[in-house]
Amino acid sequence: MEFKHTSVLLYETVDGLNVKPDGIYVDGTLGGGGHASELCRRLSKEGTLIGIDRDKDALAAASQRLKEFDCKKIFVQDNYSNIKEILQDLNLEKIDGAMLDLGVSSFQLDNPERGFSYMQDAPLDMRMNRDDVFTAYDVVNEYSSGELKRIIKEYGEERWASRIADFIVKERAKKKIDSTEELVRIIKAAVPASARRDGPHPAKRTFMAIRIEVNDELGQLRKAAEDFIDVLAPGGRLSVITFHSLEDRIVKEAFAKEVNPCTCPPGLPVCVCGNKPRLKKITGKPTVAGEEELTENPRSRSAKLRVVERV
Numbered sequence: 001m002e003f004k005h006t007s008v009l010l011y012e013t014v015d016g017l018n019v020k021p022d023g024i025y026v027d028g029t030l031g032g033g034g035h036a037s038e039l040c041r042r043l044s045k046e047g048t049l050i051g052i053d054r055d056k057d058a059l060a061a062a063s064q065r066l067k068e069f070d071c072k073k074i075f076v077q078d079n080y081s082n083i084k085e086i087l088q089d090l091n092l093e094k095i096d097g098a099m100l101d102l103g104v105s106s107f108q109l110d111n112p113e114r115g116f117s118y119m120q121d122a123p124l125d126m127r128m129n130r131d132d133v134f135t136a137y138d139v140v141n142e143y144s145s146g147e148l149k150r151i152i153k154e155y156g157e158e159r160w161a162s163r164i165a166d167f168i169v170k171e172r173a174k175k176k177i178d179s180t181e182e183l184v185r186i187i188k189a190a191v192p193a194s195a196r197r198d199g200p201h202p203a204k205r206t207f208m209a210i211r212i213e214v215n216d217e218l219g220q221l222r223k224a225a226e227d228f229i230d231v232l233a234p235g236g237r238l239s240v241i242t243f244h245s246l247e248d249r250i251v252k253e254a255f256a257k258e259v260n261p262c263t264c265p266p267g268l269p270v271c272v273c274g275n276k277p278r279l280k281k282i283t284g285k286p287t288v289a290g291e292e293e294l295t296e297n298p299r300s301r302s303a304k305l306r307v308v309e310r311v
Contacts, residue, residue: 006106007034008300009241012287013099014038016239016307022046023096028080028224029053031105033062039099043071050074050095052086054129054215058105079129081220083227094233102221103243104128104211106299116211118203121181126207126214136210140177145169155218155246156209164190164206180207208244218246225254229278232310237282239307248286248304255279255308282307 007013013035017025021044027036030051040049049071053059059075066073076086080100087093108128109116115125115136126136139151145165153161167190168177177183184203191202212218228238242248261275286304293300 006297006299007038008101008297008303009287009289009293009305010035010038012305013101013239013241014042016282016287016305017097017099017237018309019043020047020096024048024050024092024094026050026052026080026083026095026098026228028083028098028228029101029105030062030075031055031058031101032107033065035099035101036062036066037069040066040069040071040073043069045070045072048072048074050076050086050090052076052078052080052083054079055105055108056130058107061107077129079220081224081227083224083231087231093231095231095236096233097237097239098228098232099239099241100224100228101241102217102247115180116207118180118184118201118207121179123179124177124183126211128215134214136214137176137178139210139213140168140183141172151213152206152209154209155212156205156207157245158205158209160191160195161206166190183207212244218250221247221250222254225251229254229258229308229310234310236310237307238310239305241303241305243302243304248306251306255281255306259308277311279308280311282309 019025019039019042021042025039027039027049030036030053036049036051043049051062051073054077056077059077063075074090078086104116108114112120112122115122124136124140148165148168149161152158152164158164164187167186171177171186187203187206188196196202232238240251242251258279259277259281261277262271263273263275264271283306286306289300289303
C-alpha cells in the first residue's frame with residue numbers, strides 16, 4: 001500500500017526548529033517523511049537527519065521519499081522514547097533539534113489490515129510496531145471489565161465507557177471478539193441511540209483508547225518529553241504536535257517544569273532554590289491549524305504545536 005499522509009502544521013513545525021543547515025536533527029515519528037522532507041530541504045550536505053519510527057513500512061516509505069535530498073540520513077526502527085540509547089549507539093551526545101508528530105499516521109489508519117480504523121473491517125491489531133506481541137485483540141478479550149472501563153474513560157474520554165466495557169465482556173463470553181467490525185457493532189449497541197445521533201462516530205473514542213493502551217503512547221511520551229530535553233544542545237529546539245488532550249497535558253507540564261523550575265514558596269522576594277530554567281518557550285499558546293489547512297485536512301482539527309528552546 002502507498003504511504004499517504006498529509007503533514008499537519010508542516011511549515012510551522014519545521015520553522016519552529018530554526019534549522020541550521022549543518023545541524024543534527026531528529027524526526028522521532030518519521031511516518032511517511034512529510035515533515036522530514038521539509039527539514040531535509042533546509043539541510044546542507046553537512047546536515048544530518050535521524051529518522052525514527054516503530055513501523056518498518058514507514059521507514060521504507062520515508063527512505064524512498066527522502067532519497068532526493070543530499071543531507072546525511074540515518075533511519076532507525078525504534079521507539080522515539082529511546083532517544084538517549086539511539087544517540088548513544090550513533091556516538092552522538094547532543095542534537096540541534098527534534099520534532100514529534102504524535103498519534104497514529106494516516107497510512108496506519110487507512111491501511112485496513114492494521115486494524116486501527118473503525119471504518120474498515122480487519123483483525124483487531126493496532127500495533128505501531130508489528131514486531132510487538134501485544135495487540136488490540138488482547139486488550140478487548142483479556143482485560144477485565146474494570147480495566148476496559150478505565151482505559152476507555154481515561155484515554156478515550158468516553159462518557160459511555162462503563163456500558164461499552166460491560167457490553168464487550170458480555171459478548172466475548174459467547175465468543176472471542178476477533179475483528180474491528182465486531183467491536184464496532186458492540187460499541188454501537190452499548191451507546192444509546194440519542195448519543196449516536198450527535199458527535200463523532202460512536203466507536204471513535206474507544207478505538208483511540210485501545211490504540212493508546214496497545215502502544216503505551218502516554219507512557220512513552222512521558223519518558224520522551226524529559227529525555228529529548230536532556231539531549232538538546234544549547235539553542236536546540238523541540239517541536240511537538242499533539243492530537244489529544246492527555247498528550248498535550250503531558251507535553252505542556254514537562255515544558256512548564258523546565259521553563260520555570262523554581263520551587264521556592266510564592267511569598268519569597270528572591271529565588272533561593274537555585275533551580276535554573278533549561279528551556280524557554282518559543283510558542284506561548286500552542287499553534288493550531290488555520291482555516292485553509294482545516295479545509296484541506298480535517299485530521300488537523302485537534303492538532304496543537306508547542307515549541308521550546310534549550311537555554
